[in-house]
Amino acid sequence: MTAAAYGPPAPTPPTVVAPPRAVPNRARRWRRNLTFDKISLFVVFLGLPLALYVTFVVSPLIQAVSYSFTDWSGFSPNFKPVGLANYLKILSDDTFVKAMRNNTLLAVIVPLIIIVLSLALATMVTVGGASTGQIRGIRAAGFYRVISFFPYAVPAIITGIMWNLIFDPSSGLVNGVLTRMGFSNFKSFPWLGSVRTAMPTMMFVIVWGFVGFYMVLFIAAIKGIPAEIFEAARIDGAGRLRTAWSITIPLIRENVQTAYIYLGIMAIDAFVYAQALNPQGGPENSTLTMSQELLSTAFQKGQFGVACAMGVVMGLMTLLFAGIVFTINRVTGGKDRITLA
Amino acid sequence: MENTSFGRRTLLTGSLAAAALVPLASCATGGGTSSGAGSSAAASSADNPFGMASSGTIDAVIFNGGYKTDYVDFAGTQLTKKFPGVTVKVSPSTQIAQELQPRFVGGNPPDIVDNSGAQQIGMSTIVDQLEDLTSVLNANNYEGKKIADSVFASAIKASGTFNGKLAAMNYAMTVYAYWYSASLFKANNWTPPKTWAEALDLGAKAKAAGKYLLLFGKEAATYYLTTLIASAIMEGGDDVRKNFENLKPDCYSQQSVVDSFKGLEAIIKAGYMKPGGSGTQFTAAQSQWSNAQEALLYPSGGWIENEMKSQTKADFQMTGINEFTVTSSPKMPASSLHAEAGEPFIVPSKGKNVAGGKEVLRAMLSKDAATNFASTRLALTVVKGAAPAESAMSTALKSQSDLLSKAGNNTFSWQFISYYGLNKENLVVMNSFLEGQMSADDARKGLQGIVNKAAADTSKPKLQVS
Numbered sequence: 176m177t178a179a180a181y182g183p184p185a186p187t188p189p190t191v192v193a194p195p196r197a198v199p200n201r202a203r204r205w206r207r208n209l210t211f212d213k214i215s216l217f218v219v220f221l222g223l224p225l226a227l228y229v230t231f232v233v234s235p236l237i238q239a240v241s242y243s244f245t246d247w248s249g250f251s252p253n254f255k256p257v258g259l260a261n262y263l264k265i266l267s268d269d270t271f272v273k274a275m276r277n278n279t280l281l282a283v284i285v286p287l288i289i290i291v292l293s294l295a296l297a298t299m300v301t302v303g304g305a306s307t308g309q310i311r312g313i314r315a316a317g318f319y320r321v322i323s324f325f326p327y328a329v330p331a332i333i334t335g336i337m338w339n340l341i342f343d344p345s346s347g348l349v350n351g352v353l354t355r356m357g358f359s360n361f362k363s364f365p366w367l368g369s370v371r372t373a374m375p376t377m378m379f380v381i382v383w384g385f386v387g388f389y390m391v392l393f394i395a396a397i398k399g400i401p402a403e404i405f406e407a408a409r410i411d412g413a414g415r416l417r418t419a420w421s422i423t424i425p426l427i428r429e430n431v432q433t434a435y436i437y438l439g440i441m442a443i444d445a446f447v448y449a450q451a452l453n454p455q456g457g458p459e460n461s462t463l464t465m466s467q468e469l470l471s472t473a474f475q476k477g478q479f480g481v482a483c484a485m486g487v488v489m490g491l492m493t494l495l496f497a498g499i500v501f502t503i504n505r506v507t508g509g510k511d512r513i514t515l516a
Numbered sequence: 517m518e519n520t521s522f523g524r525r526t527l528l529t530g531s532l533a534a535a536a537l538v539p540l541a542s543c544a545t546g547g548g549t550s551s552g553a554g555s556s557a558a559a560s561s562a563d564n565p566f567g568m569a570s571s572g573t574i575d576a577v578i579f580n581g582g583y584k585t586d587y588v589d590f591a592g593t594q595l596t597k598k599f600p601g602v603t604v605k606v607s608p609s610t611q612i613a614q615e616l617q618p619r620f621v622g623g624n625p626p627d628i629v630d631n632s633g634a635q636q637i638g639m640s641t642i643v644d645q646l647e648d649l650t651s652v653l654n655a656n657n658y659e660g661k662k663i664a665d666s667v668f669a670s671a672i673k674a675s676g677t678f679n680g681k682l683a684a685m686n687y688a689m690t691v692y693a694y695w696y697s698a699s700l701f702k703a704n705n706w707t708p709p710k711t712w713a714e715a716l717d718l719g720a721k722a723k724a725a726g727k728y729l730l731l732f733g734k735e736a737a738t739y740y741l742t743t744l745i746a747s748a749i750m751e752g753g754d755d756v757r758k759n760f761e762n763l764k765p766d767c768y769s770q771q772s773v774v775d776s777f778k779g780l781e782a783i784i785k786a787g788y789m790k791p792g793g794s795g796t797q798f799t800a801a802q803s804q805w806s807n808a809q810e811a812l813l814y815p816s817g818g819w820i821e822n823e824m825k826s827q828t829k830a831d832f833q834m835t836g837i838n839e840f841t842v843t844s845s846p847k848m849p850a851s852s853l854h855a856e857a858g859e860p861f862i863v864p865s866k867g868k869n870v871a872g873g874k875e876v877l878r879a880m881l882s883k884d885a886a887t888n889f890a891s892t893r894l895a896l897t898v899v900k901g902a903a904p905a906e907s908a909m910s911t912a913l914k915s916q917s918d919l920l921s922k923a924g925n926n927t928f929s930w931q932f933i934s935y936y937g938l939n940k941e942n943l944v945v946m947n948s949f950l951e952g953q954m955s956a957d958d959a960r961k962g963l964q965g966i967v968n969k970a971a972a973d974t975s976k977p978k979l980q981v982s
Contacts (some may be wrong), residue, residue, distance in 0.1 A: 246975060250620040250641045270941065321884060344792025345810075365795025368734055368951060455735055455943040458794055458953075474613040476937045477641025478975065 236490075242483040249479030271485065274456075274465045275492070278443050280374065281464075282496055285381055290431060293386050296323060297393035298419050302405050310402045310409075320394065322431035327388040335451020338380045342366040365458075373457045381448050385441070389434050396427040425463035432504045439496040443489060446470075465489050558871075564599075565655040565878070566871035571601030574872035577616060579632035580608035582822050583688065583859065583893050588630070588876070591885040595875060598658065599741030601803055613637045620645065625864035628873035631684070632859050637905055638937050639678055639860075642975050646683040647863040649676070658882035666939050667881060667898045671857045674929050677978060685877050686857030687889075689896040690817045691916040692746060698911065699830070700809060708813075708837045709851065712747070712779025715813075715840055719788030722812050729783060731811040733798025737946035738939055740780065741881035741963070743815040746839045746854040747776040749928055753847035761932050762979035763971040768964040774956075775842040781956035784949075794947040803827040806834070815839065817858075818895065821912035836915040852926035853919050857898050896920070936970040 189210045231299055243261055247254035265271045300316035313319075326334065341348045353361035366376045390506050400423070424431065446466035449457075456463035473482035520957050560567035576592070579584040585608045592604030607626075609615050613635045619625045620642060631637055653664040653672070668689060676684035696708055697851055704725060710714040719729035732740060749757045752772030759767040769772070783789055790811055793801055802820070804810045804826040814820070828834065839854060848853075861880075863873035877886055886899035894913050896903060903909070903917050920927070941961060949959035971978075 207845055231551070248641045249617055250637060251645060252623060290800060339797060340800075342795065343797070344795045345790075345804060346800070363790070363792035365792045366953065368792065368794025368796070368947065370948075370953070399972045434886055453734070458944070458947055458951075460944055471937070472618070474635060475638055475940070 206432065239486050241481045242480055243487050245480045247480045247483075248477045249473055249482075250477055254480065257480065261481045262488075264481060265484055265488065269466055270460060270463070271465070273460050274463045274468045275488070277374065277461070277463055278445065278465050278489075278492065281378065281381075281442040281445055282439050282492075285378055285442045286435050288378070288382050289385050289389055289438055290434055292382065293389035293434075294393055294419075294424070294431070296390045297397055298388065298415075298423060300390075301394055301397045302418065302423070303415055306409065306415075310405045320391070323387040323390055324386060326384050327335060329384070331384060331447040332451055334380065334384045335448050338383075339452055340369070342376060344368070362488060367453055367462075368458050370458045370461050373453065373461045377448060377452050377457075378463050380452065381442075381445065384448075385438070389438075392434060393430060394429060396417075396430040397423060400426050428504070435500050436497050440493055445495050526906040527825065531756050551805075562656060564875075566651065566874045568599065568602065568869070568871035568875050569810040570599065572852045572869060572872065573625040574604045574628065574869050574871075574876055575600065576604055576606045576625040576628045576630075576876060577612070578612050578630040578637070579612055579859075581633050582819055583889075583895070584608075585630075587885070587889045587893065588880070588886045591876060594658065594882065594885055595879040597852050598879075599875070602872065602875075604697065604872075605764045611635045619927060620864070623866050626873075627863065628876050629862050629864065630859060631862050635767060636860075638935070639684065640862075640935055640937075642682065642862075643678045643683050643977075645719060645864055645866060646681075647865050647870060649682045649685050649863065649873070649874070649877065650674070651875050652685060652881070653682070655874075655878055657878060658884070662766070663878070663881050666883075667899055668857065668900060668927075670925065671927055671929070672898055673856060674927075676860060676933065678931075678935070679977065684862050685881075686860050687880060687897055688821065688857070688859040688893075689898050689916075689920065690856050690858045691896075691919050692815070692817050692839065692854040692856070693915070693919060694743070694813045694815050694839060695820055695834055695836050695912070696813050697806075697809065698833035698835040699831050700812070706812070708835075709840060709943070711844055712776070712782070712840050712842060713778070716782050716786065716788070719783055719786055723788060727809065728790040728811040729788035730813055730815075730951050731805055733796050733801030733802055734792035734794050734947055735943070736798035736801070736816075737793065737950055738933075738942050739815050739931075740950060741942055741946050742854070743839045744773070744776045744780060746928075747841055748772040748777070748955040749854075749930075750848045750850070750852055751775065751842040751846045753926070757928060757930055757982055760930055760967075761979060763932060763936075763967050763978070765964070765968060765971070767967060768960040772931035773960065777956035777960055779840065779842060781949075784952050789950060789952070791951065794951045799823070800828075806832060817856075818912065818916045821910060822894065834910070834912040836912060836919060838919065848928075849926055851919075851922045851924075852928065853923035854929060855923065856929040891940060920951055924927065931981075932967075932970075936976070938966055938970060941966045 182206055192499075209412075242254075243256060244256055245254040246257045246260075296319070300312040300320055302310055302312065304311040304313050304316070340346075342350075344350060344365045349359050349366065349367075350364055366372050404422060404426075406417060408422050413421070444466050445464045449462055449464040453462045454467075456467060466489065469482050469485040469489070472478050472485060531643050558564060558567045558569050574592075574595075576588055585606055588604070588606050590607060596603055610633060612629065612631055612633060616625065616629065616637065620637075625645070631639075653667075653669065655663055657663050657666060657771070671689065672686060673682060675686045676682050678684075685725050694708070700706075701708065704721075706718060706721060709718050715729065722729045745760065748770065749772075752770060756770050756772055759770060772904060790801075790804070796804075802814065802824055803818075805814045806824045807819075809829060818836070823830075838850065838852075840848060844850075859876055863870060863877070867873055880889075881899055883899065883902055886902035887895045887904075889895070889897050890902050891904040891908060894904070894908075894910060904913075906914070909917065933942065945954070945962040945966070948954040948962075949956070954962070
C-alpha cells in the first residue's frame with residue numbers, strides 16, 4: 176500500500192534513459208515474451224480470481240439490482256416487475272430515511288475521528304519521541320502498538336456484546352464508576368437507551384474497535400518515509416505538530432484516502448455493531464442502520480424486492496461517499512503528487 | 517511531471533469502487549422454478565387418514581429453541597411404530613427463515629416445519645403455499661378419538677387461521693400473565709393486584725421496601741404492549757380485539773385502550789417502573805426481577821420460568837396472575853385469559869410427502885406424545901388432559917394450568933402484530949414510553965401510526981377478522 180503513495184516503483188529497464196520515468200517499449204516487449212509460464216501465471220492469478228469475482232460478486236449484484244424492480248416476497252418463485260415502486264416506497268418511508276440519515280452521520284463522523292486518532296497515535300509511536308538523536312517514537316512505543324492493536328483482534332460481535340454489558344444501566348462498569356465518583360444522576364442512566372447518547376455511544380464503540388488497526392496501517396506508511404526527511408525538518412526547527420502536518424500527512428496522503436474509503440464502507444454498513452448494541456434500532460430508531468432495516472424487511476416482513484432496493488441504495492451511497500472522498504482529496508491538492516524517488 | 521497511462525493507481529481506484537459495491541451483493545438469491553407435487557399415493561382410511569405412502573421418510577425442520585427438538589423425535593418414533601416403513605428425519609434449525617427461504621423458492625420445502633423463533637417466516641408471506649390443516653383436526657388420534665375434541669380447538673383456530681384457512685397448527689399452550697414471587701409476597705404481606713389502580717397502590721408499598729413495582733428490558737419492551745392490549749380487550753370486550761385485527765384507524769383510541777395506557781402511565785410517572793430498561797438487555801433485566809428481586813412483577817408468557825431457570829433466586833415460587841383490568845367489573849369475566857397456542861407447525865403444499873407431514877402432527881396431537889412433551893418440557897400442549905402429574909409441576913406451570921382451567925372458554929389472542937411484523941417498530945415506541953420519555957397519548961399516537969402504515973401497505977393481503 177505504501178508503494179502506491181509514491182507512485183509506481185521505479186522500473187528497472189537497464190537501457191531506458193527517457194526523462195520521465197516512462198517505459199515506451201513496454202507493450203512490444205510484452206508480446207514477445209508471452210511464454211507458457213506467463214500465460215499460466217495469468218490464468219491462476221488473474222483468470223481464477225476474476226471468475227470467482229464474477230460468480231460471487233458481480234452476478235449476485237446484478238441479480239439484486241434486478242430483484243429491486245420486482246415485488247418478490249423471497250419465499251415463492253413468482254414475482255412481477257413493479258418498476259421504481261420499491262424505491263419510491265423506501266424513500267418515502269420515515270424509518271428507512273431515518274436509517275439513511277444515521278448511516279450518513281456515521282460515515283461523516285466515524286472515519287474522521289478514527290483517522291485523526293490513529294494518525295496521532297501512529298505519529299507518536301514512530302516519530303514523536305525525543306527531539307535529540309535518532310528519529311524514534313516515544314518510550315515503550317512497541318508496547319503501545321501491541322496494546323492498541325488488541326481491540327481489532329477481538330471479533331466485532333464480541334466487542335459489541337462486551338460494550339453492551341459495560342454500558343448496562345444498572346450493573347455496567349461505566350455507570351458503576353460514575354456513580355462511585357459521586358455523579359448520582361448516572362444511576363441507571365441508559366447510555367444505549369437514551370436518544371441523545373445512543374448514537375455517540377455506538378460511535379465510541381466503533382472507534383474503539385478500529386483505531387488500533389488504522390494506527391498500524393499508518394505506522395507502516397510512516398516507516399516508509401526516509402528518516403532523513405524528518406531529520407532535515409528537525410534541523411530546520413520544525414516542531415512535532417508542524418512535522419506531522421507538513422511532512423507526514425502529505426507523504427502518506429494516499430493511505431489516508433484509502434483508509435477513509437474503507438471506513439466509509441464500514442460506516443455505511445455498521446451492521447454488526449448496531450445489531451449487537453441495539454438490535455431493535457435504538458431509542459426512536461436513533462441507531463438504526465440501513466442494513467438492519469434491510470434484514471428485517473427481507474426475512475421478517477418477507478419483502479425481498481424492497482430489501483434489494485435498500486441494498487442498491489446502500490451501494491449507491493457508498494459509491495457517492497467514495498466519490499466525495501476522491502474529489503476532496505483532489506481539490507485539496509492531492510493531485511500534486513509528491514514522489515520520493 | 518508524470519506520465520499518465522493506465523497505471524496501477526487507476527487500477528487501485530477502480531478496485532476500490534468495486535469494493536464499494538460489495539454491500540449490494542448482500543441480498544441476492546437465486547430464484548429457480550419448481551415442480552413440487554407430492555409423490556405419496558395410498559388410499560386414505562381411518563387408520564391412515566391422509567393416505568400416506570407406506571414407506572419413505574418425512575422431512576421435518578424443527579426450530580431448536582427452548583423446547584429443543586427431541587419431542588418431535590418422540591412423535592416420530594410413535595409414528596414409525598404405527599407405520600413401520602416410514603421414518604421421520606428431524607433437522608434442528610435456529611434460523612428458520614434464512615435456512616428455508618431458498619427451499620421455498622426452489623419448490624422443495626420440507627414436509628413439516630416448526631416455524632418458530634426470532635427468525636420465523638412471516639405467515640403473510642407463505643400462507644398461500646401451506647396446506648389447510650383442518651383435515652388433521654377432523655382425523656382421529658392414535659387412541660381413536662377425534663382430535664378436534666381432545667384439544668383446545670378454539671385456541672388452535674384463533675392462532676392458526678389466516679383468512680379462513682387453518683394454515684398453522686400451534687402445539688404449545690402459552691398463558692400470558694404477571695409473574696411474581698409467592699414467597700416474597702408472603703414475607704411482606706402483599707397481595708397481587710387485579711386492576712391498574714391496585715397495582716399503583718402496591719407500587720407505593722414496593723417503594724417503601726426499596727423496590728420497584730415493574731421493570732423492562734429493551735428487546736422485550738413490547739411485553740407491556742401485549743399486557744396493555746389484553747387489559748383493553750378484557751375491559752372492552754371482543755370488539756376491541758377485532759378493531760386491532762382489522763387495523764382500524766382508531767384502534768388505539770378505543771376508550772378501554774386509552775384507560776389501560778393511562779393505568780400504566782400513572783405507574784411510570786410515580787417512579788415505580790425501574791428506569792434504564794431501554795438500555796438493558798432483556799434477560800439481564802429479567803434477572804433483576806427473578807434473581808435480584810429489584811421489582812415485584814413482570815409481565816410475560818409462560819416461557820419465563822424456563823427462560824430464567826438458571827437465574828432465579830432459590831425458593832422464588834414463581835406464580836402467575838391474570839393481567840390487570842381497568843375497572844373491577846370488566847366486560848369479559850375477570851378470569852378471562854390471554855392464552856395463545858404457540859410453536860406453529862406448518863405443512864407446505866409443495867413438500868414431497870404432504871400426507872407424511874400431517875401424519876407427524878397427528879402423532880404429536882395424540883396422548884403419548886403430548887404427555888411426553890408436558891412431562892419432559894414442563895409446559896402445556898394444546899392437547900387437553902395431557903398435563904404432567906400435579907406433583908411434577910412447578911408453581912409456575914401449576915398456575916398456568918389453573919388459570920387455563922378457570923378461564924374455560926374465555927381465552928383470547930390476536931395475530932395482527934406478528935402477522936404484519938410490527939413488533940420491531942412497536943419496540944421503539946414502547947421503549948420511550950416505559951422509560952418515561954413519552955406520554956401515554958403520544959405512545960398511542962405512535963403505535964397507531966405503525967398500524968396505519970401497515971394498513972396502507974397494499975403489497976400484502978389483509979387479515980379479515982369478524
